[in-house]
Amino acid sequence: xxxxxxxxxxxxxxxxxxxxxxxxxxxxxxxxxxxxxxxxxxxxxxxxxxxxxxxxxxxxxxxxxxxxxxxxxxxxxxxxxxxxxxxxxxxxxxxxxxxxxxxxxxxxxxxxxxxxxxxxxxxxxxxxxxxxxxxxxxxxxxxxxxxxxxxxxxxxxxxxxxxxxxxxxxxxxxxxxxxxxxxxxxxxxxxxxxxxxxxxxxxxxxxxxxxxxxxxxxxxxxxxxxxxxxxxxxxxxxxxxxxxxxxxxxxxxxxxxxxxxxxxxxxxxxxxxxxxxxxxxxxxxx
Amino acid sequence: xxxxxxxxxxxxxxxxxxxxxxxxxxxxxxxxxxxxxxxxxxxxxxxxxxxxxxxxxxxxxxxxxxxxxxxxxxxxxxxxxxxxxxxxxxxxxxxxxxxxxxxxxxxxxxxxxxxxxxxxxxxxxxxxxxxxxxxxxxxxxxxxxxxxxxxxxxxxxxxxxxxxxxxxxxxxxxxxxxxxxxxxxxxxxxxxxxxxxxxxxxxxxxxxxxxxxxxxxxxxxxxxxxxxxxxxxxxxxxxxxxxxxxxxxxxxxxxxxxxxxxxxxxxxxxxxxxxxxxxxxxxxxxxxxxxxxxxxxxxxxxxxxxxxxxxxxxxxxxxxxxx
Amino acid sequence: xxxxxxxxxxxxxxxxxxxxxxxxxxxxxxxxxxxxxxxxxxxxxxxxxxxxxxxxxxxxxxxxxxxxxxxxxxxxxxxxxxxxxxxxxxxxxxxxxxxxxxxxxxxxxxxxxxxxxxxxxxxxxxxxxxxxxxxxxxxxxxxxxxxxxxxxxxxxxxxxxxxxxxxxxxxxxxxxxxxxxxxxxxxxxxxxxxxxxxxxxxxxxxxxxxxxxxxxxxxxxxxxxxxxxxxxxxxxxxxxxxxxxxxxxxxxxxxxxxxxxxxxxxxxxxxxxxxxxxxxxxxxxxxxxxxxxxxxxxxxxxxxxxxxxxxxxxxxx
Numbered sequence: 001x002x003x004x005x006x007x008x009x010x011x012x013x014x015x016x017x018x019x020x021x022x023x024x025x026x027x028x029x030x031x032x033x034x035x036x037x038x039x040x041x042x043x044x045x046x047x048x049x050x051x052x053x054x055x056x057x058x059x060x061x062x063x064x065x066x067x068x069x070x071x072x073x074x075x076x077x078x079x080x081x082x083x084x085x086x087x088x089x090x091x092x093x094x095x096x097x098x099x100x101x102x103x104x105x106x107x108x109x110x111x112x113x114x115x116x117x118x119x120x121x122x123x124x125x126x127x128x129x130x131x132x133x134x135x136x137x138x139x140x141x142x143x144x145x146x147x148x149x150x151x152x153x154x155x156x157x158x159x160x161x162x163x164x165x166x167x168x169x170x171x172x173x174x175x176x177x178x179x180x181x182x183x184x185x186x187x188x189x190x191x192x193x194x195x196x197x198x199x200x201x202x203x204x205x206x207x208x209x210x211x212x213x214x215x216x217x218x219x220x221x222x223x224x225x226x227x228x229x230x231x232x233x234x235x236x237x238x239x240x241x242x243x244x245x246x247x248x249x250x251x252x253x254x255x256x257x258x259x260x261x262x263x264x265x266x267x268x269x270x271x272x273x274x275x276x277x278x279x280x281x282x283x284x285x286x
Numbered sequence: 287x288x289x290x291x292x293x294x295x296x297x298x299x300x301x302x303x304x305x306x307x308x309x310x311x312x313x314x315x316x317x318x319x320x321x322x323x324x325x326x327x328x329x330x331x332x333x334x335x336x337x338x339x340x341x342x343x344x345x346x347x348x349x350x351x352x353x354x355x356x357x358x359x360x361x362x363x364x365x366x367x368x369x370x371x372x373x374x375x376x377x378x379x380x381x382x383x384x385x386x387x388x389x390x391x392x393x394x395x396x397x398x399x400x401x402x403x404x405x406x407x408x409x410x411x412x413x414x415x416x417x418x419x420x421x422x423x424x425x426x427x428x429x430x431x432x433x434x435x436x437x438x439x440x441x442x443x444x445x446x447x448x449x450x451x452x453x454x455x456x457x458x459x460x461x462x463x464x465x466x467x468x469x470x471x472x473x474x475x476x477x478x479x480x481x482x483x484x485x486x487x488x489x490x491x492x493x494x495x496x497x498x499x500x501x502x503x504x505x506x507x508x509x510x511x512x513x514x515x516x517x518x519x520x521x522x523x524x525x526x527x528x529x530x531x532x533x534x535x536x537x538x539x540x541x542x543x544x545x546x547x548x549x550x551x552x553x554x555x556x557x558x559x560x561x562x563x564x565x566x567x568x569x570x571x572x573x574x575x576x577x578x579x580x581x582x583x584x585x586x587x588x589x590x591x592x593x594x595x596x597x598x599x600x601x602x603x604x605x606x607x608x609x
Numbered sequence: 610x611x612x613x614x615x616x617x618x619x620x621x622x623x624x625x626x627x628x629x630x631x632x633x634x635x636x637x638x639x640x641x642x643x644x645x646x647x648x649x650x651x652x653x654x655x656x657x658x659x660x661x662x663x664x665x666x667x668x669x670x671x672x673x674x675x676x677x678x679x680x681x682x683x684x685x686x687x688x689x690x691x692x693x694x695x696x697x698x699x700x701x702x703x704x705x706x707x708x709x710x711x712x713x714x715x716x717x718x719x720x721x722x723x724x725x726x727x728x729x730x731x732x733x734x735x736x737x738x739x740x741x742x743x744x745x746x747x748x749x750x751x752x753x754x755x756x757x758x759x760x761x762x763x764x765x766x767x768x769x770x771x772x773x774x775x776x777x778x779x780x781x782x783x784x785x786x787x788x789x790x791x792x793x794x795x796x797x798x799x800x801x802x803x804x805x806x807x808x809x810x811x812x813x814x815x816x817x818x819x820x821x822x823x824x825x826x827x828x829x830x831x832x833x834x835x836x837x838x839x840x841x842x843x844x845x846x847x848x849x850x851x852x853x854x855x856x857x858x859x860x861x862x863x864x865x866x867x868x869x870x871x872x873x874x875x876x877x878x879x880x881x882x883x884x885x886x887x888x889x890x891x892x893x894x895x896x897x898x899x900x901x902x903x904x905x906x907x908x909x910x911x912x913x914x915x916x917x918x919x920x921x922x923x924x925x926x
């Protein structure tokens with residue numbers, strides 16, 4: 001169940017987003033990846049899930065290399081993810097959103113499902129029950145037959161996680177699951193994620209909400225400008241000087257904001273330089 | 287117990303309705319029957335195209351090419367032109383397989399394209415098929431077409447009159463309807479809907495979108511091809527002129543006007559778009575203009591089509607008493 | 610041989626210039642709306658018809674050409690009329706669908722295309738109509754090739770227009786707006802740019818250029834017909850894709866390149882295939898190029914390849 005990033009690198013043109021990062025994620029624990037904007041957190045998830053190709057290195061799940069595989073193959077290998085901006089199937093019902101994730105498993109029964117009415121009923125009932133089970137754990141079963149777009153934002157965020165879980169993944173990667181949630185909702189999220197911990201599931205959360213991160217995580221990886229700055233337990237991270245300087249700063253808000261702002265400016269500058277460099281070699285552009 | 291009573295009731299209503307249609311048709315004069323035959327042919331075509339456009343959200347503007355595959359299959363396998371006389375049933379099977387193959391072959395290169403490019407490329411392929419048929423004189427007799435195609439016989443029943451064809455088409459449509467309806471409700475149907483909604487997110491949950499789209503293309507082509515065989519047997523004459531872009535457009539219109547992704551809507555759409563021009567025959571020259579207006583109008587005013595999505599066969603059955 | 614090649618080259622440049630002018634319309638609209646305006650070929654056709662009627666209603670029967678000033682005025686008038694028509698189309702058939710499903714604008718464009726073709730067919734008649742001689746044909750022989758002043762008019766007009774467009778897009782405020790809106794509607798709006806108005810301007814210029822291409826084409830071939838937009842439209846679209854859809858220099862390059870490929874290709878096709886494929890396959894030639902480009906290099910020559918980032922953060926189509 002182990003998810004391994006082996007010397008992984010990602011370049012977008014002249015900009016190095018990830019620079020030789022190696023990480024190891026064991027099942028049964030909740031890992032958080034934190035860092036200022038532009039540090040490369042979402043990029044890591046995107047690379048693991050197959051949205052981005054790797055410029056260098058390798059990603060492996062359970063010893064099997066998944067980097068380079070098409071997205072759906074990676075998902076079938078057991079890596080599930082959620083998105084920073086919710087990407088549900090809006091017009092489909094809550095339940096149907098989960099059913100789609102079962103396609104890979106269930107398609108082999110398609111002939112039976114089409115031509116044998118009894119078999120079809122059994123299959124569909126089993127599918128529905130399985131999905132309802134997962135929805136129940138997120139208190140969404142009441143909304144099972146309602147279009148996903150009509151759910152409240154908080155419920156939609158939960159639905160995305162439910163959808164990621166229904167196919168019994170081996171690795172669950174959550175991209176800012178607490179974004180936009182209020183205090184109460186974040187607390188519920190924390191409790192639910194705690195309850196999800198299993199001996200055969202790797203859990204990785206990319207987050208900005210420090211309270212959630214500190215209370216939820218067993219291990220924290222701190223990213224900074226595309227590199228792994230530090231990895232350790234929450235208390236180790238909080239006590240680490242380099243991390244403090246780069247990101248957390250002193251307890252005062254000001255430093256955190258300043259650090260984040262500096263990182264952003266650096267990234268913008270890097271991008272701008274990259275753009276100029278690119279345009280210099282191509283004079284005729286629009 | 288109430289559920290069983292409800293189902294018996296719904297089934298009974300359907301059987302009575304079917305019997306009424308079958309009996310009523312036998313009373314109609316030939317002209318009306320021909321119109322109804324036309325309607326049913328377009329219902330069949332539209333059920334096929336609906337899989338790609340309605341369920342999957344892909345705009346195929348060259349659907350008529352599969353219709354041509356089926357039609358020319360029968361023309362080449364059962365006419366004096368090639369001096370072959372294959373039985374109708376066999377051709378149906380062959381054409382279905384050819385259609386499936388053609389759909390998959392077309393799909394493989396084309397399905398990775400963006401939606402609007404897909405539309406243009408499929409439009410182009412439809413035209414290419416027509417031009418090739420037009421120019422491959424040796425095989426297809428070019429613009430002169432293939433005539434005196436042999437009558438269709440199925441298990442001893444010679445299908446000759448418009449009434450015969452009505453029954454044939456009714457049966458084929460009914461079978462196709464049931465299969466497509468079950469497809470829509472199956473896990474494959476859910477995958478199609480997911481592809482329509484957000485392809486990338488679908489991939490993220492393990493759906494092989496290329497495979498799913500190929501299924502849609504292949505199945506729709508198969509249905510189009512079967513419709514083509516019946517068409518050729520019906521007209522007993524095929525020529526490239528029957529497979530121009532306007533025909534592809536008409537099928538698209540039936541699907542859009544009826545209601546994208548709605549099987550009941552397809553029936554309504556075909557009826558409207560075939561019967562109306564017949565009723566307004568003196569305005570025949572305005573037909574294409576009206577089609578253009580309808581397309582823009584429907585998309586602007588009622589993009590879901592005439593029949594809203596919730597009025598699907600499941601809704602109908604519930605209304606008839608099914609529980 | 611040189612004469613033949615030179616002749617083909619001149620022909621290629623002329624047809625390429627026309628493709629380029631139309632392709633610019635496709636590319637600019639695609640740039641701001643990510644929509645392929647199926648009805649753009651009809652703007653080309655309407656340009657010819659509009660010019661015909663403008664001439665008929667102002668000057669009457671034309672013989673002996675209308676002089677340089679006349680031609681320029683005609684161009685301006687046609688540009689204006691069809692530009693307005695383009696803006697109206699966008700306002701009525703595309704703008705309400707800005708936030709609708711991806712299928713809707715395509716279907717609407719298709720509908721508009723059919724509408725326009727059939728409207729003209731009904732109003733003016735399906736038969737081809739002779740287009741007046743706006744300049745009297747004069748031929749020159751250079752190195753054995755026959756070049757007419759009509760060639761010259763097309764190439765000169767196209768160059769002038771493309772130059773003007775380049776200046777407009779690079780040096781004026783509206784040009785900046787267009788480029789900004791092409792990048793991102795949201796960001797442009799945040800910067801205070803009126804996106805609707807910018808799109809309207811694009812629909813003034815694009816169809817306008819297509820219309821002038823229509824006038825040039827009809828004046829060269831002396832004929833116009835309601836269906837002339839269909840195949841030329843497809844070819845110009847191919848040119849836009851070839852050059853890289855969304856890129857203005859790309860459209861210009863693509864147009865010229867396609868003109869070359871098509872003229873030389875169709876010219877040599879009978880040789881290459883031993884007479885099996887004749888020049889009736891010329892029309893499919895462009896389509897073949899289109900399919901090849903879309904399959905192997907969808908970004909075209911000057912387009913930016915679809916980046917992974919854009920796939921992740923926007924819904925895939």
